[in-house]
Amino acid sequence: MKKVIEGSHGVSEAVRLANVKVMSAYPITPQTHIVEALSEYCEEGLMDAKFINVESEHSAMAAVIGASSGGVRTFTATSSHGLALMHELLHWASGARLPIVMAEVNRALGPGWNIWMDQTDSLAQRDTGWIQLYCEDGQEVLDTTLMAFRLAETVNLPVMVVLDAFFLSHTFEVIDVPDQETVNEFLPEFKPSVCLDQDNPFAMGQMAPPPFYMEMRHNIQQAMMSVHDAYEKIEDEFDNIFGNRYGKLDAMLCEDADVVLVMAGTAASTARTVVSALRKKGVKAGLVKIRMFRPFPVAEMREALKNARMVAVVDRNCSFGVGGIFAQEIRAALSGTESRQKVAGFITGLGGRDVTPEILEEIYEAAQKMEDAPDEAIWVGLNN
C-alpha cells in the first residue's frame, strides 16, 4: 500500500516485514527515527521481536553479533559517531560471517559538531568486510533493506544500507509498503547454516593462528566477490515479485555522453533533473549513480563510463590528503582499461550543505571545459 512516510520509516517498515527477531540500538543522537518506530512496533505487538536498548553503539553491535550467532535474523541502525564507535565490532561481524543488516544514516563526524549529511562516516568503514548499498529515495531504502537480508543470508556477510541524513531520513514521500504475504514469498524465515546450540556446545570466533587466519580472510574476499552474482539473482527475484530493480549502479544516458557525472545518494536524484535539462539544451550529459560500493562494481563501472571523455565524480566526503573517496575508487576501477577516461574529482555538500541543481550545473560546466583532469579535487560551494 502506498503511504506518505519518512525515509527512516521506509527502513522500519522493511525491518518489520522482514520478521527480524532481535534488534539492538543506542537510542540517543545521532540515532534516528528508524529504531524509534521499531521499538514502538515491538511495544504494540506488531513485531514478535526482542528490542534491546543498550548504553552505546559498541554494545548495540555486540548484542546483534550475539543474537546472530544464536541463529536469528538481526538488525541495528546507527549514524556518524555511533558507527565510528562500532568500528571494532564491524570487523567482528564480518569475520564471524554473520548476516547482520544495519541501516546507516550518513551524518558528519565532529568536531565541529554536526548531525547533517556527509558520507565520510560510512566510507571510512569500507575495509571492514561489510557490503555497502547506497540509496537515492525512500522506495529504494525500503526495497534495499528487504534485499539486504536475502543478500546477507546468502553470502554470510553483513550488509550496511546507507541513506542520506535529512534529505532522505527525515523527508516524507510516497513509499509503496508491500504486504506481509508478498514479503514472505521473497524473504522466507532465516535458517542459519551454523549457529550456537545449547545442546551441542562449541566455541565461535576462536583463536586463528597463522596456519588458519589467511584462509579465513581469503574466504571473506571470495564471499564478497560472490556478492556480484548473488545480488543479480536476488534482484531478479525481487523484480519479479515487486516490479522494482536498481542494479549495482544506474547509468543514465551514458552511451553518447561527453561528461558523465558520478555520485551516490540523494544528490544523484537531483542530478537526474540536471542531466535531463542539459540534454534538452543539446548538451551530451550522462549520470552514473553508485549504489553498490562494497564490493565495488568494477565491470559495470567500466562499461558505463567506457564512452565518456570526462568523468566528474561528486564526493560528499573527503579522505584528507587524497580527496574524494568515490573518485579514488573510480580511478582505480578504470586504470588499465584502454579507453583511459579522465576522472575529475569534486568535493561538495559536506556537513549538510545542500547540493542544489545549480551546484551540479556548475560542476558539469567546469568538467566540460577541462581538457585534463586536475590531480587534486576541486572544492565547490566554499564560502569566501
Add this chain to the structure above:
Amino acid sequence: MLEIRFHGRGGQGTVVAATILAKAYFRAGYFVQTFPLFGVERRGAPVEAYLRIAQEKILVRSGVYKPDHVAVQDPKLLESVDITKGLKEGGWLLVNLPKPPEDQKPYAGYRLASIDASGIAVNHGLGTRTQPIINTALVGAFAKMMGDLPFADLEDAILEEIPVKGEQNVAAAREAFDAVDLIGSFSLIS
C-alpha cells in the same frame, strides 16, 4: 511542480501542518515531498517546513529556495523573519491574523490570504487562548486558497495524522476553509 514554505515556531506543529497537506495531496492523486528545515528544533524558535506537490515523481531533493507560496502560523514572525524571501511574484502569502492588515504595502507583488486560525482553534477547543493549536485551521484555509484540494481528502489526512480530537480538528479546518479571506493581489495599490 509547486513548492511551498511554512513558517512557524517550534512546538506549533509546523511540520505536522506540512505533513497533513502532503498526505491530503497524495490522497488527491499527487506526488508529494515534505521535510523540515534540517536541524535541531527548539520550542518557541522560528522553524520552517517545506512541501513539494507535483503530477509526476519528484526527483529534486535539495532545499526549497524560491517557493511558489508561503504560509505563516505566527503573525509575530512577520516582524522577525523575512517571510517573503525568494517568494515568487504573484505567490500566495497565507497568514494567521486576527483580521486582515490595514497596511498592505509590505505584501506588494504577492497575493495575501488572511485567516484567524488562532481564534478558530480556540473556538473548537484546540489548545488554549495563549497557546492555540492552529495547524488544522491553517491547512483548512490553505486548501481553499489553493483551490485544487478536495476537502474530503484534507479531512481524511487530518484524521490519519492527528491522534486526538479528530472531530474538532476537522471542524476547525472546515471553518477556516469557509472563512479564509482571499484578499488577492496588492501589486496595483502599492
